[in-house]
Amino acid sequence: MLISGTPTRTIWREDDAVVIIDQTRLPHEFVLRRLHTLVDAADAIALMRVRGAPLIGATAAYGLALSTLRDASDAGLQAAGEQLIATRPTAVNLRWAVQRVLSCLLALPVEQRLSAAWAEAAVICAEDVAQNQAIGQHGLSLLRALAEKKSGPVNILTHCNAGWLATVDWGTALAPIYAAQEAGMAVHVWVDETRPRNQGASLTAWELMQAGIAHHVIADNAGGHLMMHGLVDICIVGTDRTAANGDVANKIGTYLKALAAYDNGVPFYVAAPGPSIDFSLTDGGKIPIEQRDTDEVACIQGRDAAGQLVSVRLTPEGSPAANPAFDVTPARLVTGLITERGVCAANRAALAAMYPEWSAT
């Protein structure tokens, strides 16, 4: 992505450090942060300075490299991996990336592990970028088909942020939108603000602004009304974990949009890169759902009239809140999965055919 004209990824190595964009400061401030240690990386994930399943995976991979800098022993690496996996229970990419780097490193002599860790993290990032570009092209075909059937822009509704900021580059759910822009197609995006953390209002809106793509931010409550009135041509969302049967765990509220799409005949697609698919899970009911701090519901951060970032309390003092962070959208509501290998139906047979090498294990 271009940020002020400069091609920029969301994570990169600089010498013995890793640089990330602190996403808790967006959209109001663009702040880079240097990670020097495993704890820096784990904190960045837990505090959601980085978020989005693919970027969490990339950050965990780099976190293992930072850990290897200080302790390349088997025990040290395994403890580091456990610490990273514990930060966010729902995202399967996190576990996938940790296990991939660990199995690479543990097979090597200790003295070769550091350079291998840096290299493997870089490969994971490069693969993510290539995957997302492929998802973009497959999704573009869906958008083209919709564009041919109507006049005016194709209206896409998305939830949360499954964009450039959720990945190393391009995004998953937003990749087809960026591909459409490159192809000169007119698109317009309805951006669910995505309470409680407002990744839509703060991150997706910011990305689309940077890219110059037409959009409107809406309350999460508005999507059903828009679909009922024919104002949404397609929904595209991301996924934190996809079960082997096509059930999708994604940001809380995704299920409600899938219901509305189904009720109104609006196609509902999930951009699902291979690493988000957990073939060990037979269905979505087994996906652990992270319960996050209830202050995310009770309070919100924004910019005041003086330009300062401040947190304000929304609920009455003493009123309790609950904060499940993900929900599971049943495969029956999903029109299709947009993978890097192509678009497939959200069911066991189609996924197994798309990923024969993983589904057999």
Added chain:
Amino acid sequence: MLISGTPTRTIWREDDAVVIIDQTRLPHEFVLRRLHTLVDAADAIALMRVRGAPLIGATAAYGLALSTLRDASDAGLQAAGEQLIATRPTAVNLRWAVQRVLSCLLALPVEQRLSAAWAEAAVICAEDVAQNQAIGQHGLSLLRALAEKKSGPVNILTHCNAGWLATVDWGTALAPIYAAQEAGMAVHVWVDETRPRNQGASLTAWELMQAGIAHHVIADNAGGHLMMHGLVDICIVGTDRTAANGDVANKIGTYLKALAAYDNGVPFYVAAPGPSIDFSLTDGGKIPIEQRDTDEVACIQGRDAAGQLVSVRLTPEGSPAANPAFDVTPARLVTGLITERGVCAANRAALAAMYPEWSAT
């Protein structure tokens, strides 16, 4: 309702003025505001210092009394009625109350109109209170039936604020909950925060806190997940306008919760007092949907660490928003309507049987 031990309504006359609770300051500040003129009353409605269909109707009735103080002529009253009706297009009670007071006053000699206006507004308020108490008793029967089938509290999900603060007293959707509390039944309420204006997080949570009723505030996105996991026994919401076929226009996002309830076999009830039913509308597709200021989505008010009420911006500068304020829930998703006359199915025949005198007109 008791506020700090004192029985309190949401609107009352004091000499030549009308007193309201400024609901834009809740839950952080409890501020009374005196209305002296028609413009004060119209502003209170338009700026949502008072909101909720029944309370809007009561305020409009008192607004006509305030207008009559200065100009009791036919032309003056008719202009005042038009000004009030224009403040909020979706709530049918507003038009209903204005027309009721006007037809009462215009039939009288000018010199009798002022006392008649005050009296009619007071009657509208008294009727609202009685209606809501009846809705509470009918809804209580539904809650009792659920309580008999389970152990532990009955879990009710509600959207927006259709409570004491939305009416003159007791509320519509919350009336059964207050009735259950009086009856000694254990209840727990999931409170949708109800973006963009957060009437749930600020008003419903505050009411339930005042009443000592167990509750949790949740993001609007969370309800589907809770229903999928069996954590919601019943949904009860209010209505701003109910069509003759049982379609319900209520706060934006209601439709999404009705879809989730239907998908999970959770009963979905709408507390619908007679004045909210518009027998002139054959279905909900004809209900005008108010589009409100997009700053309601882009910005939010809360209390900062110093205790001050401040508004903060959530979206990137220059990112546009859209703000439809209501949606229509199709009657097919509504288990039943809780009216002051009893619970009835959400369809034309049942409503006509419940209100034969109105449906014939």
